[in-house]
Amino acid sequence: MEKGVLVDLTRCIGCRGCQVACKEWNERDVRKTTFKGDFTNPVKLSSDCYTNIQFVETEKKGKVGWSFIKNQCLHCKEPACAAACPVGALTKTAQGAVSYQFDKCIGCRYCMVACPFDIPKYEWESVSPWVQKCTFCAERIEDGLLPACIKTCPTETMLFDDYDKIVAEAKKRLAKEPGKYVKHIYGLEEAGGTNWLYISDIPFEELGFKKGIPSVSLPDYTWSVLSSIPAKVTGFVALLSAVAYFRGRGSQEEGSE
Amino acid sequence: MSAQENKQAVVSGGAWLAVLLVAAMIAAALYRFSNGLGAVTNLSDEVPWGLWIGVDVLAGVALAAGGFTIAGAVYIFNMKKYKPVARAAVLTAFAGYVVVSIGILFDIGKPMTLWHPLVMWQPHSIMFEVVVCVVLYTTVLALEFAGPFLEGTGSALAKTFTSRKVMVPLSIAAITLSFLHQSSLGALFLLMPSKLNHLWWTTMLPYNFFVSAIAAGLAMVSFEYVIASSVFKHECDMDILRGLAKGTAIALLVYFLLRVGDIMIKGNMGLIFADGAGKLFMLEMALVLIPMIMLFLASSSAQSAGAIFVPQMLVLVGIVLNRLDILFLVQLKDGASYSPSFVELIITLGLISAIVVAYRAAAIKLPIASPVRADN
Numbered sequence A: 001m002e003k004g005v006l007v008d009l010t011r012c013i014g015c016r017g018c019q020v021a022c023k024e025w026n027e028r029d030v031r032k033t034t035f036k037g038d039f040t041n042p043v044k045l046s047s048d049c050y051t052n053i054q055f056v057e058t059e060k061k062g063k064v065g066w067s068f069i070k071n072q073c074l075h076c077k078e079p080a081c082a083a084a085c086p087v088g089a090l091t092k093t094a095q096g097a098v099s100y101q102f103d104k105c106i107g108c109r110y111c112m113v114a115c116p117f118d119i120p121k122y123e124w125e126s127v128s129p130w131v132q133k134c135t136f137c138a139e140r141i142e143d144g145l146l147p148a149c150i151k152t153c154p155t156e157t158m159l160f161d162d163y164d165k166i167v168a169e170a171k172k173r174l175a176k177e178p179g180k181y182v183k184h185i186y187g188l189e190e191a192g193g194t195n196w197l198y199i200s201d202i203p204f205e206e207l208g209f210k211k212g213i214p215s216v217s218l219p220d221y222t223w224s225v226l227s228s229i230p231a232k233v234t235g236f237v238a239l240l241s242a243v244a245y246f247r248g249r250g251s252q253e254e255g256s257e
Numbered sequence B: 001m002s003a004q005e006n007k008q009a010v011v012s013g014g015a016w017l018a019v020l021l022v023a024a025m026i027a028a029a030l031y032r033f034s035n036g037l038g039a040v041t042n043l044s045d046e047v048p049w050g051l052w053i054g055v056d057v058l059a060g061v062a063l064a065a066g067g068f069t070i071a072g073a074v075y076i077f078n079m080k081k082y083k084p085v086a087r088a089a090v091l092t093a094f095a096g097y098v099v100v101s102i103g104i105l106f107d108i109g110k111p112m113t114l115w116h117p118l119v120m121w122q123p124h125s126i127m128f129e130v131v132v133c134v135v136l137y138t139t140v141l142a143l144e145f146a147g148p149f150l151e152g153t154g155s156a157l158a159k160t161f162t163s164r165k166v167m168v169p170l171s172i173a174a175i176t177l178s179f180l181h182q183s184s185l186g187a188l189f190l191l192m193p194s195k196l197n198h199l200w201w202t203t204m205l206p207y208n209f210f211v212s213a214i215a216a217g218l219a220m221v222s223f224e225y226v227i228a229s230s231v232f233k234h235e236c237d238m239d240i241l242r243g244l245a246k247g248t249a250i251a252l253l254v255y256f257l258l259r260v261g262d263i264m265i266k267g268n269m270g271l272i273f274a275d276g277a278g279k280l281f282m283l284e285m286a287l288v289l290i291p292m293i294m295l296f297l298a299s300s301s302a303q304s305a306g307a308i309f310v311p312q313m314l315v316l317v318g319i320v321l322n323r324l325d326i327l328f329l330v331q332l333k334d335g336a337s338y339s340p341s342f343v344e345l346i347i348t349l350g351l352i353s354a355i356v357v358a359y360r361a362a363a364i365k366l367p368i369a370s371p372v373r374a375d376n
């Protein structure tokens, strides 16, 4: 059964328990960070940081406040990263996770460039680097456990369930409190849909969510090129052979002169 | 075979600089393999693709397009006039693709796994298709180049390898494979409609790449022909140069109409005045239109190689700019920055020098260039 997560940004208190749980479960190294005038820490995702809470100062009805955004891979329904990968190292599992097979990856980094949300990161400090990103705790899900970040969250910011139930719940919350939430479920349509959905009381653009991501499956663009190859090859070979035949009629076998 | 009284040393004068750069590149490559990508390049999570992908791969493949274009003209369209430059074009393409392959080897994070795409098929990936086409096309180029090579060694097989019954099918394969991977390099960016400015992003990207590659390939052949003539001191055949000028100009015209027409139809003209990217776009278009007009004029009347050499060089600059624009527009946002490291620069310069050295050696040792018309 395909799983999904609903992140209700109005519930997050910025405790960063999820960050710690993720680091621990996935055995990611700790890196020294420095204060950058922003409470977000670490400032960016990296090969050692699959998820972080981004602190954004916001203004709502004249009152200044904070919003806390949980960043990680959104586990796209039609992942651009997986369509990019030349060796099939990235795949969408039946449960909805986009998984990475270390032993296949050649390190071309096309997945990093292709991801509309800039999620995959690289082990730049390694001589033989791998790509790293949130795994949706695929093994935990398979064993019937919650993803580590969700398990640890004290405020139930994240709801984990079957994808359809998640979508229904998101719509329900929006309908129930239209004054509280902005009318948008981020991830319902972006990039053809993602298994992680967000609802918020502040417009998503103000929170730094990526804009302008079309509501279509991105791999469709490349597949339309790839699927027409047999026809193009046939056409080219037929046409060129005909031209070569007619244009070459008068000329003798000429050797190399 | 008239060109072969060449008594020049394989390495002399300026070629020494190229040899030196190749040596530096080998040292840099060893350093890169033992220390890893992150340690020797300025690449980052924000900019994972840099100089090597931009110049060695994207620009390199476009500039090597002369190989299939000229071979196609000579063997498919039977335009015998271009036979004297056909071998040089194939040689450049062959050298170009070897360099592209080496560039990829340096660039991928795990060079020891370069063979993976050949056994781990992923037909839904454009990158996979590019790899397969490049491997197949490099093989085709090697076969096309077998003729001059065998002639150079005096082998009896030479006659077979230069005959029409071998060259025609090879040329058909060359054009088909080139169409596929030249256009697919553009299709790589189709996955990124939200990241690439829509003055560049369009579902026409594959065709834009293919047509501009033809212009670039023809420009490169002209460029080399003029340079080789001056280095090896034979006269340029102006008829060939004017023909190439006309071909380049037509390809540029088609390219210009495709790009601007598409932007107009999609109602994106406003983007030209929106920001800095718009200025880059105008620069690109200037580097299409100016050489195009110069080449059209030169194609009917030019008496000196210079009148064609200069606009052809502008074409090369324009196409390389186009490839780099796309690559970096996709990545350089939110304050991300990138400039190539010393090792990145040395390796790219070394690879370019390697082509020069290999080309020079082949031109001296093998029957490549013919100073006079070889038509029968």
Ligand code: SF4
Residues within 6 Å of the ligand: A073, A074, A075, A076, A079, A080, A081, A082, A098, A114, A115, A116, A117, A118, A119, A120, A133
């Ligand atoms: S968010 Fe990026 S990395 Fe995650 S599945 Fe989508 S394309 Fe892949």
Ligand code: SF4
Residues within 6 Å of the ligand: A084, A085, A086, A087, A088, A089, A090, A104, A105, A106, A107, A108, A109, A110, A111, A112, A131
């Ligand atoms: S870097 Fe690895 S996972 Fe990413 S596209 Fe390349 S081979 Fe696939």
